[in-house]
Amino acid sequence: MIEQEHYFTADPASADQRRELTVPIAGRPLTVETAPGVFCPDRIDLGTSVLLRTVPDPPEHGDLLDLGCGWGPVTLTLASLSPEARVWGVDVNHRALDLLRRNAARHDLTGIHAVGPDDVPDDVTFATIWSNPPIRVGKAALHEMLLRWIPRLERGGTAYLVVQKNLGADSLHAWLGGTLGPEFATARIASAKGFRVLAVHRHLTPPTEGA
Numbered sequence: 001m002i003e004q005e006h007y008f009t010a011d012p013a014s015a016d017q018r019r020e021l022t023v024p025i026a027g028r029p030l031t032v033e034t035a036p037g038v039f040c041p042d043r044i045d046l047g048t049s050v051l052l053r054t055v056p057d058p059p060e061h062g063d064l065l066d067l068g069c070g071w072g073p074v075t076l077t078l079a080s081l082s083p084e085a086r087v088w089g090v091d092v093n094h095r096a097l098d099l100l101r102r103n104a105a106r107h108d109l110t111g112i113h114a115v116g117p118d119d120v121p122d123d124v125t126f127a128t129i130w131s132n133p134p135i136r137v138g139k140a141a142l143h144e145m146l147l148r149w150i151p152r153l154e155r156g157g158t159a160y161l162v163v164q165k166n167l168g169a170d171s172l173h174a175w176l177g178g179t180l181g182p183e184f185a186t187a188r189i190a191s192a193k194g195f196r197v198l199a200v201h202r203h204l205t206p207p208t209e210g211a
């Protein structure tokens with residue numbers, strides 16, 4: 001029996017047939033390379049579009065994270081909007097990272113670092129995190145991933161997550177609110193086309209002891 005290939009496989013077995021796609025990124029058409037074996041290779045995913053339409057402009061400087069970057073629509077947007085920032089596109093899928101590196105080089109977006117989760121130096125913290133997270137990895141792996149990265153937000157920073165309503169957006173909202181503690185506040189900031197956008201804000205000042 002052939003096991004079904006997931007978009008979050010480290011080294012996809014499907015033929016690496018590269019193709020070109022022209023997509024709107026930060027308001028201008030960009031031609032990018034995609035391939036089978038990565039998430040949504042034929043277009044910008046609807047959830048990703050909802051996220052990109054909802055989020056406020058990212059900070060101009062600092063370190064910005066696209067958690068689960070795939071071939072790069074979110075990372076490319078962050079780097080286009082904030083050319084002076086360092087933009088981390090993190091993924092476990094090596095083919096996706098290779099595509100993102102090529103897409104960044106093609107458009108001279110030199111602030112992009114497309115890397116695996118273990119290749120972001122420990123002392124890097126993020127001014128913002130944008131993510132269309134991999135819900136299909138399962139709840140335990142998703143929660144582990146979010147607990148690894150959201151606490152690396154700088155004080156005053158916000159993580160924006162888009163999640164399909166039918167795939168547990170509201171229970172993820174409740175879990176984030178109940179798990180992250182008083183330093184963070186989670187809110188739903190948009191609901192469109194079957195998706196929710198959640199904002200997880202890290203307060204500027206730590207909560208006072210006993211509060």
Ligand SMILES: C[S@@+](CC[C@H](N)C(=O)[O-])C[C@H]1O[C@@H](n2cnc3c(N)ncnc32)[C@H](O)[C@@H]1O
Pocket residue numbers: 007008009039040045048067068069070071072073074090091092093096117132133134135137145
């Ligand atoms: C829903 S896709 C979004 C891809 C891309 N951002 C987009 O909008 O097209 C989620 C991505 O998360 C990646 N992923 C899965 N597990 C991960 C992990 N532990 N750390 C980082 N990325 C992961 C998958 O390989 C996949 O590319």
